[in-house]
Amino acid sequence: MSPNGASFGIRNMKFNRYAGGTGRILFLILLFLALLLPAEDLSAMTRKIQGPVNIESDFLDYRKDEDTYFARGNVIIRFTDGVLEADRVSLNKATNEALAEGHVVLKSGGDILQGDTLRFNIETKSGATENGRIFMVRNNVYLKGARIEKEGEAHYRIFDGKVTTCDGEIPEWSISGKEMAVTIDGYGTVKHGKFNVLDQPIFYTPYLIFPVKTTRQSGLLMPTLAYSRDKHGVDVEVPFFWEISKNLDATFYQRYMSKRGFKEGVEFRYMISPDTYGTFYADYLNDTKDIRETSGSIKRDWHSDQQRGSFYFNSQTTFSPGFYLRTDINKVSDNWYFKDFSSQNYYKSNYSTDPMQRFRKVSFDADKALNSLDSTVRMVKDEELYNITALARYTDDFRSPSNDETLQKYPEISLYTVRRPLLKTPLYGMVNGTYDYFYRSEGQKGHLYDVQPVVTLPVRLGRYARFVPEFSVQQTIWDRNDHDEENSSEGTHQGDRQVYRMEANLNTEFSRIYSVGWKLFDKLRHVIKPELTYAYIPDPHQDDAPDYVQRIDETNGLTYALTNTLTARMKGEDGTTTYREILRFKVFQTYEIDKVEHYYHEVGQPEDEHFQDLNMELNLDPCSFLSFSARNRLNVNNGEWWKTDYDLVVRDQRGDSAHLQYRYTEDLVKEINLRVNAKLTRDLDALFTIKRNEQDGKDVEKSVLIKYHRQCWSVDVGFADEGDDQRFLLSVSLYGIGN
Template sequence: MRIFMASLFCAGLLALSLPVLADDGPSTDIFQKDAPVDLTADTVSFDKGTETYLATGNVVVKQEGTTLTADKAMINMQSGAATAVGNIVVFDEGGNTLRGDEMKMNIKEKTVVVANGRIFYKVENIHLRGDPIRKTGRETYNADSISYTTCDCPDDEAPAWSFTASSAELIVGEYLTGWNAFFRVKGVPLLYSPYVSMPIKRERQSGFLQPKPGYSKLRGFIFKDSFFWAISKNTDATFDIDEETKRGLGKGVEFRYIRTRDSYGEANFFHFKEKDIKRVREFRKGVDNLARPQNATDDRWRFKWQHNENLPSGVLVKARVDMISDDEYFIDFGKGTRERSLESIESNLSVNKNWSIYSLTAQARFFNNLLVESDRATVQMLPAVALTSSNQRLGVTPFYISSESSFVNFVRQEGLKGQRLDIHPRISLPLRPGGYFDFTPSIGPRATYYLVKNDPNGRFTDRYIYDVRAVLTTTFTRVYFPDTGGLRAVRHTIRPGLVYTYIPEAVQTDIPKFDSVDDIAQANRLTYSLNTIFTGKFKGETKPVYRNLVYFNLSQSYNINEATRKLLTTTDRHRPFSNVLGDARLLPDERINFTMRGSYDVYHHWLASYDTGASVSDTRGDSLSLTRRFIRAQADYFEAAARARLAASWDVTFNKRFSFVEGRSLETSYGIDYRHQCWSYLLTYTMRPEERIVYLTLNLLGLGRVGGIQGRIEPL
């Protein structure tokens, strides 16, 4: 009986003291009735008259990875009243702790009061203090004189920042809400609020994201902020505000949903009310706007929606909608170089079904040409249907057949419109001469039929053409075993290739020109290539890790027709060789990456185009990336991004975009990033041709990273 009563005594202490530490969800059933309870103390006594247990001296109660320690503990089995005093600590395997000077409980009423209570949530690094802290329900608590912070500091020092309140309520796994609250820095009150709410859970939480203040001459004072709403476990939304005192006001909403694992999507809408669009154009008059029409008004907006739906029988539906208010939108609101230089955007709906051999795709594609005032003459594909089949053997013969066929209905308000049916099968004969080479000759007859409307001359006809291809390849492989450090083996693969392509000349002047399918160029060329790859095998923790160390590919074509044509003048020359195309990637280490893609003009002896990049980083936090993009007589850009860790808490950042064609910087940004244990800030200064912007972003650990920053939504 005494052992049973002692176990009940321990269970009572743990059952009441531990729910405040629950962080895996709303459940607070930490005490397991069937789990063993271990009690140790210098002395344990039982008073039969009052039915009171008393444990004194180094009291330790353990159950299921949870431990309570105190100087003294007492429980009255008749009334259910229990008390623990002196250096009270309750902790679990996750590192969460509850501390206090005195703990009074009633097992029957399931209530608890902790004097000078201190709670620590390890994962979120949240420190809560209250005097006292009271358990008021299964999952609810309240406290007086409470403080909230994520800063670590000694008990006799004030944290770097904290929120204090005269009273507060706490819901396990949800929020702490307080009244008469102050925001303090090193104990000094700076801001007052009659009400405050702070997250105390790991899952997604509704709340304001970190604000982003700034300033520029064009925009004036800038204030950007967002509110994240965790609607349910499978839906959430973000509401944005973008206040620019000299320019206007922006509002946005983003909604994300997952109906099932096979049905999910995202929609967002942004609207910006300009105070004066002419003033904005004046600021960016020196910026290359790709000759876009100036059709923007003071109301600027963008709507985007994308949805994926996997229907029964393997049918995949994808919807993408992208609509903007004006052709100048991306000049002012584009995110990055790619968006700012967009020449068109597309909205589409596609339905796809794959079988073992066949694939059927139906699409509706709508294009918005940003370089023209009106899209009345822009060709739309409503619908476009494509049927493809992979190689399959023709009966018992050695031949194989594949096909690519499509039907497109071209529509537009002005100009030619109509339908096109394109049928393009291919018959091939895979061979392996001598057992060393792969040789595959093939022929692809092609028939294209047109039904054209709005044809003033009635001169369009159908087209019949064919192409012949022959592919010759082989592969050489050798494995080396350097066994240097973590590198166990290196496989070197060399793959030379030779491709012959022949397409006869076809009269195509009497067919409409909707897209590239309607203009197939004559060809009689030989393309030769060399591909080499070094693949490293590294020792991993549980299994080997493979990584390409070197990738290199070269190719060039020889135009037989050009080499054999009749020269037209005495200065005319044959130029049968195409540019040499190269693609190289070097990854000597996981943190070092070099890339190079380019084309070399063998007649002018210059690089016609290239795209090079290099990036390096270290475990300390330093990083550097450089990119150069060049197209002769068209574009020449240089981009750089660097981060240097000056100290454990200090980083400086630098970003640069420069146009050699324009001879000026397109964007330069400097930043200072400071990280404290429980807070950080990022100060950036950005220079663009049209403006200078200063941004300051402050992040309080536990408050600035909520919702969409670190949460995720789940299907029902």
């Protein structure tokens, strides 16, 4: 046991020659050699040792008059987290001064310290090395200097020093200076510094600060620099990150736009437990830009000093497994917010559909095409046999000059049960029920009660078919509490509706496995699944229902479908077996036995016809380099495709990729989108984006970004034309240091 309580162990020790001393001296020298390396961090040259120590040397000696111990000749000291190598290592017992000389190499955790000599105090953890070099593996930083002094656990002072993240003897860029101070997981400073390219000085700076961070730390984050010709002018944003505590942090955003003014934002993030966390964000701008604009039914004639901003709160609080409160609140000051800031905003940067991203949960793509914005608060109780959810939803409609007529839902309480056997019969049943209160300042509003019991009877028809009849009754009751004279005649204030549903599904499945022995696949499984579904809903008699009641169409139709799938079995080089659905093709259509009028009629959808649209869905995914999907609808009565959507993605092993997208809906949408990422050379990439509205004959967006990247730096040059604005981008990144 060492004096500071650290434990150590000796596994073996090799000597070619031993001079002087006794067994007690041997024990002491092992003790102090074990203390030579403890309590120093990897980035601080040494680390506290916990566990066995293995010491090898050619010669070991103790000089009593100097109270000093010596290990000489190919000294190698191995410990739990690293290795120290030197020609000679000595330790003065009285001063605790240790000295390693000759080809000194300290390796720990992947970081490497090299020098001619290494002198340090094992108590104060400070010391110095001559002609030293340090490599910090966590962010690939190289430090070298004529003299490196270590002050404390993770602070260095370097004289006639140089720092870079480039590999090689002659780095492509470096920062050098007469005196440098570096704090690991903090910042570095340079006095009388020079920025060098291939070791040739390019410019001089009397003082420079740069980040040397490997973990979450308070400090400045990378700025954003851009120029917008029409919307913002010179655009600079500098974020500052503040680690308040282990479970709480904040980021402050300072953004200057020469045509609009200063926009200030703040984000707070907290995590109490893996299931309880949240993010709050808000920003404010006193907009000084004069704007006159009309878009659809909304218009603006703004002069300076428009007070603008946004607010966002996303959180989850878990009380017990399956019982939690989730909020997703989004508010902006005006209908033009995302149109003005579509190129860069907090919401666009934090948009994600990945549920594992706790702090990137913005659920909408915040660009200028956004027509509405929802805010929700829900409390959920999720049990094995049922789910109860209480919900409040508020919607901002950006297409309307006023939100007074927009229907809001608060609260909604819903109950869903799991389909279960009914007593000891072959029947299965479940019950769904909801209560809603719909509110708006102008228009119909009130209560809505809805309950729907469902009964099914699954039946196997031998080995090849399955028949599932289903019957349900949906009871809807409304109670309006608006007193607007204009709306009083548009439906009864109190009433109800019964909807009877009967469905029956008959399906079967045929499959066959083919041994193909191809390079990519060794076997293919082909499945053909035909199915028939009959649905009957008599006239619900809902003409007097308020406009906030969802209409249900009268139905008496037969839907037939055919699905083909191909699943491949693949074997990897390591012998593992994986499966991939390489093809899925489904065709389905409904035949209305009785001609009915659809309440919610889509443009292009057949009216008063027996045969409804022929729908086709195709997914083709044969390998990681190619995927294709199609969603088409054909009006069989006039022979016209009134809705067609295609997506094609092509990739290669180099990293080239292309994504072509086509969207068409008759009289509404006709657009082509293309995104190409081309690796022109090993170091040069080009990214092209084209979005074109064929309906109006206009280019929505055209952009190009050229990226030149090396092992330790990159340059991005870009231009974007979005129709109503043009933006220029220039970004230089020094990897491991900043942008």
